[in-house]
Amino acid sequence: MNVLLQLYLIFAKTAILTFGGGYAMIPLFRDEIVVKHAFMDGAEFANLVALAQVTPGPIGLNSATYVGMSQAGIPGAIAATLGVMTPAFVTTLAAAIFLSRVSRSGWLKDLLRGIRPCVLGVIAAAVVFFADTSVFTSPVSSLVQGGTIGVSSTGLAIFVCALIVEWRWKPAPLWLLAGSALAGILLGGW
Amino acid sequence: MPPLFCFQVPAMNACKLHSLAWKFFWISAVTLGGGMAMVPVMQREFVEKQGWLTDDEMVEIIAVTHSLPGVIAVNMAVVVGYRLRGVAGAVASAFSAVLAPFAAIVFVAAGRSAMTGCAALDNAFLGVRAAVTAMILVSAVKLGKGILVSPVAWALASTGFVACALFGVDVTLVILLGALVGIAYIACAAVKRRRE
Known part of the structure; x- marks a missing residue:
């Protein structure tokens, strides 16, 4: 299949399953980009999520543009970005035009009562995947197969500090990420 | 309404x-x-x-x-x-x-x-990934306070977590499971309305 069309379809499909935005879209995009299509590895995806926090625009849009760019240059970036926009565009516009009688306590709310806990579960799973690329040296899921797991002392130290700082003060992402990058260089060497 | x-x-x-x-x-x-x-x-x-x-x-x-x-x-x-x-x-x-x-x-x-293959950049990104892990964990815990309000919600969230984190189940399937439960909620609400 034409690579541009493929990029468009992959990101349109992924975006249609994203409810709630923000961190909710990370597991879905990771599944598609890292696991199914292997456009990049887990560590590079985690880097991209960090970059998305300090550049304009949400992670879904940013990761689509990035993957498109790396696969097929600017035309690829355009195709993937349009793909991510399409579901948001079509459903929201359709809702705006046709669902003028959607009430505040409608079926949508009940539907989301089922979906939201599942989204929370997969966000929690994403925490594990991100820890796999920083805190641990081998995937946590290998424990299920009876494997052992190693810990990166640099990664663990930065994780614990970042956790405390984020929980207590919730600084702007730019500062937290800049501080962690600096800590990574100081602890890990250059 | x-x-x-x-x-x-x-x-x-x-x-x-x-x-x-x-x-x-x-x-x-x-x-x-x-x-x-x-x-x-x-x-x-x-x-x-x-x-x-x-x-x-x-x-x-x-x-x-x-x-x-x-x-x-x-x-x-x-x-x-x-x-x-x-x-x-x-x-x-x-x-x-x-x-x-x-x-x-x-x-x-x-x-x-x-800039690939630069040690300083690699270590900077290791730090950044550790921080992102912490950020997502904090946000998941905060989200959880509003979402985990019933036993069903707890069950769905833990199922989703275990399935994805440990067994590599497709994220899409987990979301669809949530949608099915959502449809069940809608059906219950409809039955309740008819009874009243």
């Missing part, structure tokens, strides 16, 4: 199309992270400064854009654009809103490949 404000017939003359597009361009350009980060800036600009929307409308726009599939930033641009200038407003707003993020990532992607 009255229809939602933001889905009412668009107020076509609320603002000029090009000023709407310009506003979305710069709002998305200055809000790092996108999505909810846009809300306070939109509120200040559209409600307080321009008076194009009311506070109530903003609250509804946030609720609606979070209940529909898709990227929140684009959802918000479409709803606000449609409300203020109809379909043309929705198109103009959505494309203006993605322009700056698009350009930023194109530059990042171009620069990234030029």
Whole structure:
């Protein structure tokens, strides 16, 4: 299949399953980009999520543009970005035009009562995947197969500090990420 | 129950199309992270400064854009654009809103490949990944306070977590499981209404 069309379809499909935005879209995009299509590895995806926090625009849009760019240059970036926009565009516009009688306590709310806990579960799973690329040296899921797991002392130290700082003060992402990058260089060497 | 404000017939003359597009361009350009980060800036600009929307409308726009599939930033641009200038407003707003993020990532992607194999950069990114792990964990815990309000919610969330984290189950399947439970909730509500 034409690579541009493929990029468009992959990101349109992924975006249609994203409810709630923000961190909710990370597991879905990771599944598609890292696991199914292997456009990049887990560590590079985690880097991209960090970059998305300090550049304009949400992670879904940013990761689509990035993957498109790396696969097929600017035309690829355009195709993937349009793909991510399409579901948001079509459903929201359709809702705006046709669902003028959607009430505040409608079926949508009940539907989301089922979906939201599942989204929370997969966000929690994403925490594990991100820890796999920083805190641990081998995937946590290998424990299920009876494997052992190693810990990166640099990664663990930065994780614990970042956790405390984020929980207590919730600084702007730019500062937290800049501080962690600096800590990574100081602890890990250059 | 009255229809939602933001889905009412668009107020076509609320603002000029090009000023709407310009506003979305710069709002998305200055809000790092996108999505909810846009809300306070939109509120200040559209409600307080321009008076194009009311506070109530903003609250509804946030609720609606979070209940529909898709990227929140684009959802918000479409709803606000449609409300203020109809379909043309929705198109103009959505494309203006993605322009700056698009350009930023194109530059990042171009620069990234030029800097591979640099130890300092690799270690910087190790630190950054550890921090992102912490950020997502904190946000998951905070989200959990509002979502984990019933045994069913706990069961769904833990199933989703174990299935994805340990057994590599497709994320899509987990979301679809949630949708099925949601449909069951809808059915229960319908049965209850009929009984009353």
